[in-house]
Amino acid sequence: MREFAFELAVCAAIEAESDGVVARQLGTRSRVVDVVEIEPGPEFDARTEITSEAIPGPAIESDVGVGRARRATAAIDADPGRAESIADRAVEIGFFEAERRGRKRVVRQATRYPDWIGGLTAIENKPDLGRPGDLERQLRKDVSLSLFDEIVLVTGSYVTGAHLNRIPDPVGVRRFDAETGSFETVREPSRLRSDSAGIAILEESAAKTDIEPIGPERKARMRRRIAERAYGKGWRPEALPGCERAAPRGPPFGPEDALPYCEWKERFVDPARECGPECPEYAPTEPPAVDPDALRDRRTGWKADPGGVARRQAGLGRFGEDEDGE
Numbered sequence: 257m258r259e260f261a262f263e264l265a266v267c268a269a270i271e272a273e274s275d276g277v278v279a280r281q282l283g284t285r286s287r288v289v290d291v292v293e294i295e296p297g298p299e300f301d302a303r304t305e306i307t308s309e310a311i312p313g314p315a316i317e318s319d320v321g322v323g324r325a326r327r328a329t330a331a332i333d334a335d336p337g338r339a340e341s342i343a344d345r346a347v348e349i350g351f352f353e354a355e356r357r358g359r360k361r362v363v364r365q366a367t368r369y370p371d372w373i374g375g376l377t378a379i380e381n382k383p384d385l386g387r388p389g390d391l392e393r394q395l396r397k398d399v400s401l402s403l404f405d406e407i408v409l410v411t412g413s414y415v416t417g418a419h420l421n422r423i424p425d426p427v428g429v430r431r432f433d434a435e436t437g438s439f440e441t442v443r444e445p446s447r448l449r450s451d452s453a454g455i456a457i458l459e460e461s462a463a464k465t466d467i468e469p470i471g472p473e474r475k476a477r478m479r480r481r482i483a484e485r486a487y488g489k490g491w492r493p494e495a496l497p498g499c500e501r502a503a504p505r506g507p508p509f510g511p512e513d514a515l516p517y518c519e520w521k522e523r524f525v526d527p528a529r530e531c532g533p534e535c536p537e538y539a540p541t542e543p544p545a546v547d548p549d550a551l552r553d554r555r556t557g558w559k560a561d562p563g564g565v566a567r568r569q570a571g572l573g574r575f576g577e578d579e580d581g582e
């Protein structure tokens with residue numbers, strides 16, 4: 257579990273030096289990435305005004321526009337039930353507005369989707385390079401797909417030339433001191449061709465390798481979906497364990513935070529994996545009152561409770577008939 261504490265410390269340090277958003281444990285086509293950093297694009301502020309949540313990809317990619325209302329089932333590329341639930345969610349978070357046309361609901365975008373994604377960096381944490389596990393193969397997968405603009409390996413180990421030789425060339429390497437929160441750049445990352453086609457390596461065995469070519473348009477969709485999930489998720493655990501031994505704490509460097517520290521284990525713990533009746537020292541109580549969203553709001557450009565754009569749109573009825581004529 258040392259990796260979990262290392263990851264929290266890495267996230268705290270990256271957040272402190274970033275003007276974008278940081279999130280943990282996001283799935284891509286071929287694997288789950290430890291940490292993702294989204295650099296802000298020119299319309300980042302406009303994105304923060306819409307919603308604090310992730311906007312569903314199919315809603316962004318749909319034919320629902322700003323100026324004309326349409327039925328979700330006609331405009332969202334999904335089966336009817338799923339299209340309606342995607343529209344429900346988009347309305348709930350304020351990206352779509354809904355109105356009735358006769359007995360049918362129609363939706364339109366409350367605002368144009370902004371150009372807020374400046375760049376994506378994938379960060380792979382490996383506190384101890386002496387126990388590399390699958391590291392080399394995972395990084396090769398990431399470079400092959402090139403979904404991110406940059407890939408960086410962060411480690412607590414001293415990095416030797418032999419280590420560097422095993423890490424694919426485009427991958428940057430930073431050494432991290434989890435006590436001080438400081439980084440030392442060992443090797444700068446190379447910019448990947450994230451706007452070109454890539455190859456997702458799905459399964460590898462001695463006998464065969466399953467691959468899937470991913471074209472530029474699909475890749476752009478995947479990048480936007482990752483950025484949206486990162487925007488909505490962040491990196492702090494949502495709640496602390498309901499245990500008398502749990503207390504909120506920040507990493508050794510920097511200000512206080514809402515990270516789950518266990519006074520019995522004398523380290524940060526992963527509540528989902530370590531806490532509960534299975535733990536011999538578990539002493540149930542109300543979880544400590546912490547507000548990770550308030551901290552994220554204070555320390556980043558992300559807004560926990562934006563005013564929203566849907567309510568500012570005046571006169572839904574001023575738009576013309578939707579193209580379904582309903």
Ligand code: SF4
Nearest residue numbers: 499501518531532535
């Ligand atoms: S459940 Fe166990 S690991 Fe979790 S905070 Fe309590 S004592 Fe620590």
